[in-house]
Amino acid sequence: DTAVSQTPKYLVTQMGNDKSIKCEQNLGHDTMYWYKQDSKKFLKIMFSYNNKELIINETVPNRFSPKSPDKAHLNLHINSLELGDSAVYFCASSQDILQGTYGYTFGSGTRLTVV
Amino acid sequence: GESVGLHLPTLSVQEGDNSIINCAYSNSASDYFIWYKQESGKGPQFIIDIRSNMDKRQGQRVTVLLNKTVKHLSLQIAATQPGDSAVYFCAEDSGNTPLVFGKGTRLSVIA
Numbered sequence: 001d002t003a004v005s006q007t008p009k010y011l012v013t014q015m016g017n018d019k020s021i022k023c024e025q026n027l028g029h030d031t032m033y034w035y036k037q038d039s040k041k042f043l044k045i046m047f048s049y050n051n052k053e054l055i056i057n058e059t060v061p062n063r064f065s066p067k068s069p070d071k072a073h074l075n076l077h078i079n080s081l082e083l084g085d086s087a088v089y090f091c092a093s094s095q096d097i098l099q100g101t102y103g104y105t106f107g108s109g110t111r112l113t114v115v
Numbered sequence: 116g117e118s119v120g121l122h123l124p125t126l127s128v129q130e131g132d133n134s135i136i137n138c139a140y141s142n143s144a145s146d147y148f149i150w151y152k153q154e155s156g157k158g159p160q161f162i163i164d165i166r167s168n169m170d171k172r173q174g175q176r177v178t179v180l181l182n183k184t185v186k187h188l189s190l191q192i193a194a195t196q197p198g199d200s201a202v203y204f205c206a207e208d209s210g211n212t213p214l215v216f217g218k219g220t221r222l223s224v225i226a
Contacts, residue, residue, distance in 0.1 A: 004158075033213055041123055041202055043159070043216040056213055090158050103149050104214060106158030 003027050006091050006107035013081055014115055020077045021110045023091030030096040031055075032074040033104065034066060037088040046089075049074050050096060081114045088112070123202070125221040134192040136220045138205035143186060145207035149214065150179060150190045153202045162190070162203075192222075200224045 004025045013019050025032065033056075034046040048056035052068045063079045078085060088111050092104040128134045140148070146167040151159035165172045165179045165188075172179050178191040188205050202221050206214040 035216075041153075041219045043204065043219075045213040045215075048213050092158075103161045103164055104159075106151075106160070108156070108158045 002107075003105050004091055004093055004107040006089075006110050008110060009108065010111050010113075012113045012115065015081055015083060017081050018077070018079045019081060019112070020075055021089055021091075021112070022073070022075045023107060024073050025091075025093040025105070026072065027093055027105060029093035029105070030071055031094050032068065032071070033092040033094075034074065034076050035090045035092060035106075037090060037109070039087070043090070047074075047076075078112075081112075083114050086112055086114045123219050123221060125223055127223045127225060128195050130195060130197060130224055130226050132195055134190075134195045134199070134222055136190045136192075136203050136222065138188040138190075138217050138220075140186050140188060140205065140207045140217070142207060142209050142215070143183075145209040145215075147208040148179070148181060148188055149206045149208070150177075150188075151204045151206060151216075152199075153204065153219070155201075159204060195222075195224050197224045197226055 006023045031050045033048045035043050037043050046060045047066045049068045051071050065077045068074045088109045090109050091107040094104045095102045149164040150162045152162050153159045163174045163177050163179050165181050170181050176193045180189045202219045204219045205217040
């Protein structure tokens with residue numbers, strides 16, 4: 001069983017389109033994250049949700065809208081895609097971020113290519 | 116602003132040799148540190164962690180050293196194998212905020 005699963009693994013789309021990436025974790029974790037990895041492999045936090053509530057929103061354009069229907073799911077919707085959105089997006093989860101420091105479990109990533 | 120780690124360098128080692136990957140972190144308030152391994156086409160995978168009240172921790176073939184005085188972390192891999200080829204990241208945690216990742220080091224193992 002995959003602990004943190006993301007779909008799709010690859011996504012190629014045209015500029016201006018709207019797309020979603022889904023993430024699910026079966027670890028019983030309370031906190032979920034979206035990270036963006038650029039072409040130089042730099043991993044940058046985008047959002048963090050704890051028990052379905054947004055707790056961290058790093059300076060991400062409002063074209064990106066995360067949604068957490070329950071604590072096991074954190075989806076990422078992107079409106080009006082731009083070339084600069086091309087990257088690999090990673091979902092991750094951890095035990096309750098507000099209760100201490102723990103390692104994260106990452107999904108396998110979604111490679112988004114905007115053409 | 117400052118970031119954890121170095122620019123993405125490449126470390127090439129002969130199979131069977133030991134590897135040492137270094138990382139400089141910026142936040143003196145960080146109290147938990149993790150090394151991750153990312154293989155091609157996969158997400159980062161936990162290798163080993165260390166809390167700030169320790170200066171050394173050993174796992175299977177891996178050792179993490181923490182020097183809080185100079186805000187430096189290192190990952191030592193013993194008897195490096197081809198399967199160790201990957202990008203390695205250090206990450207720091209300063210409390211109720213998400214992990215901050217360094218820029219990674221690519222380890223290339225020469226058979």
